Amino acid sequence: MTFTHVVTFTWTGDAADDPAVVDGIAESLRRWIADADLPGLRSWSCGRDAGLTGNNADFAVVAVFDDVDAYAVYRDDPEHRRIIDEQIAHRVGQRTAVQFAG
Template identity: 50%
Template sequence: MAVTHVVTFSWVEGTSAATVEGILANLQEWIDRKEGLEGLTAWQAGPDLGVNEGNASFAVSASFTDRDAYLRYRDHPEHKKIIAEQIAPLIAARSAVQFEH
């Protein structure tokens, strides 16, 4: 079965739009290389539009051919590096879900 991963973040106060744009650019550059990401079928990410009050600040949605493809993405060294160095220090809140379809 296919798997979709959705994660949302709220950033700590004072996180600039430029910082978020840099994170998004680094994630996209990694995704675009497709190295070690066999089974990734769709990937989108971006900041919240600000349409609804109370939303998270940023979201990532990724779809995979199966659970193993998701795990390769989750455990990819570059993914872990971007999270550890750029995302984790700025997270005020995080929520995620993976579901099969």
Template identity: 85%
Template sequence: MSFTHVVTFSWTGDAAEDPAVVDGIADALRRFIADADLPGLRSWSCGRDAGIATGNADFAVVGVFDDVDAFAVYRDHPEHRRIITEQIAHRVGQRTAVQFAG
């Protein structure tokens, strides 16, 4: 059994207008994943929407964890929280998320 976290963002402001801003967010998140000790993280990816369908969100993050506790370590990690506060939260027009076991 695993626990999967999926979050999507639709950007506003500079993130919606400047691809370099979103690239910086993706780079910061990828560095966090590469550098953090996150026991129970099975896989993690993020990326910009491919643009092949209308109405999609602009960006997604998908993480697969051993269990809810491993997800909570990721969710609450200080570096993750810092990136959200400093680079993501003020640029989000809409956010959706789902977590599921399976």
């Protein structure tokens, strides 16, 4: 059994207007994942919406873990929190998330 985390963002401000801002956020997240020691992380990806359907969020992160405990380590990782605090939180117009076992 695995545990999956999906989060979507609709951007506001400079992130909504400047694709380079979102590219910078994605790069920071990818660099963190590449360098982090996150036991139990099976897969991780992020990216902007492809624009194929209206009313979608602008950006998503999908992560699959061995279990809830591995997700909690990821969620609470200090570098993850720093990226959220410094680059993401103030640019979010709307955030949705779901976590599920399966």
